[in-house]
Amino acid sequence: MHEHLICLTAADDHRALARLSAMLVQRKATITTMQFSRQPDSKSWWIQLIVRVESERERELVVKRLNRLVDIIKAFEVPGDGGHxxxxxxxxxxxxxxxxxxxxxxxxxxxxxxxxxxxxxxxxxxxxxxxxxxxxxxxxxxxxxxxxxxxxxxxVRVGSHHRGNKTRRRATDTAHTHRQRN
CATH class of the missing domain: 3.30.70.1150 (ACT-like. Chain A, domain 2)
Known part of the structure; x- marks a missing residue:
């Protein structure tokens, strides 16, 4: 069995955790770690799970099923060997x-x-x-x-910070271009 880190955003509904747990039990996925935190200025939860599943196919099914659950806004796996x-x-x-x-x-x-x-x-x-x-x-x-x-x-997902840097650079480039025109 392999461990996988799965992150998800869930709506602020007390039934979301029950649905999540029931689905994982049905898929025979073992939860080894579960962490919750409320998103700042939001009515959603950030949940991180370490789950053990028997195969890669089962891991894919777990993520797909999580994304189909009511009150689960988004679920994804943090890939890699745990380096992050x-x-x-x-x-x-x-x-x-x-x-x-x-x-x-x-x-x-x-x-x-x-x-x-x-x-x-x-x-x-x-x-x-x-x-x-x-x-x-x-x-x-x-x-x-x-x-x-x-x-x-x-x-932490690898590479996600790069998108933010590009956005900041574009805003800076735009401001610089605007100053040159004026």
């Missing part, structure tokens, strides 16, 4: 005396942030690719791993 996927992890450690140096080296090599370090323990934060987050946790296990809080996986 991000997850947040917070870790609380209770290390033995003298282990803080090793924990600091691990945190530094991953680009993690040390939130707090005191007699009670060390608290770390990392935002990275989900596989990197799992590796980070695995390396910290021998150092008195107390608590782990994983955030939902989020993703």
């Amino acid at each position: 996927w991000r997850q947040t992890v917070f870790v609380a450690l209770h290390p033995e005396p003298g282990e803080a140096v090793y924990i600091g080296q691990i945190a530094g090599s991953f680009g993690a942030e040390v939130l707090e370090s005191d007699a009670a323990g060390i608290r770390l934060h990392l935002s990275a690719d989900p596989r990197r987050c799992r590796d980070f946790i695995d390396l910290l296990r021998p150092f008195g791993l107390g608590e782990v809080l994983l955030g939902a996986v989020s993703g």
Whole structure:
């Protein structure tokens, strides 16, 4: 089974989530992560799902069926191997005396942030690719791993930012041309 990140915009209707879940159960897709956020100044929801499906054909069917659901405005897959996927992890450690140096080296090599370090323990934060987050946790296990809080996986479509840059350039070019005429 392969994991796929599917993003969708849904209308602000309490039944939209029920329809979404029922369709995924019917297609035998397993939801591993689901994240919701309300769109700013809008009555719609932005939903990101990580789903496991048995085949590429099943993935295509899931996206097509999502786009046909009532209250689903748009659904699409964020393609790729997860290179643009991000997850947040917070870790609380209770290390033995003298282990803080090793924990600091691990945190530094991953680009993690040390939130707090005191007699009670060390608290770390990392935002990275989900596989990197799992590796980070695995390396910290021998150092008195107390608590782990994983955030939902989020993703960004590759290339979508280029369209915005072209729009800005065109507006600038138009303004420049307008000034030359006057």
